[in-house]
Amino acid sequence: MFDVDWNSCIQCGACVAVCPLPGFTSQFDTIATHRPCDVSCMACERICPVTAISSEPGPDDDQLA
Incomplete structure (x- = not known):
């Protein structure tokens, strides 16, 4: 699972660009x-x-730990 710190996120889209899973994006790109x-x-x-x-x-x- 992933968490995004929305106060820090600048919505540059870099994470979406490198993601190998098609459609693994949120409504905020x-x-x-x-x-x-x-x-x-x-x-x-x-x-x-x-x-x-x-x-x-x-x-x-x-x-597992």
């Missing part, structure tokens, strides 16, 4: 938030110029 990502490449988090994107552990991830 950013990556979809609070949806599981099937690829988990983290390209969107790395490309964000203002570090507004962060990954969140999924509901089952705490059981």
Whole structure:
């Protein structure tokens, strides 16, 4: 899952441009938030110029630790 800090996001579209999943965008032209990502490449988090994107552990991830 991903979280976007909307106070920091400048809506540059870089995250959408590098996302390999077609249609994995929100109504604000950013990556979809609070949806599981099937690829988990983290390209969107790395490309964000203002570090507004962060990954969140999924509901089952705490059981793996």
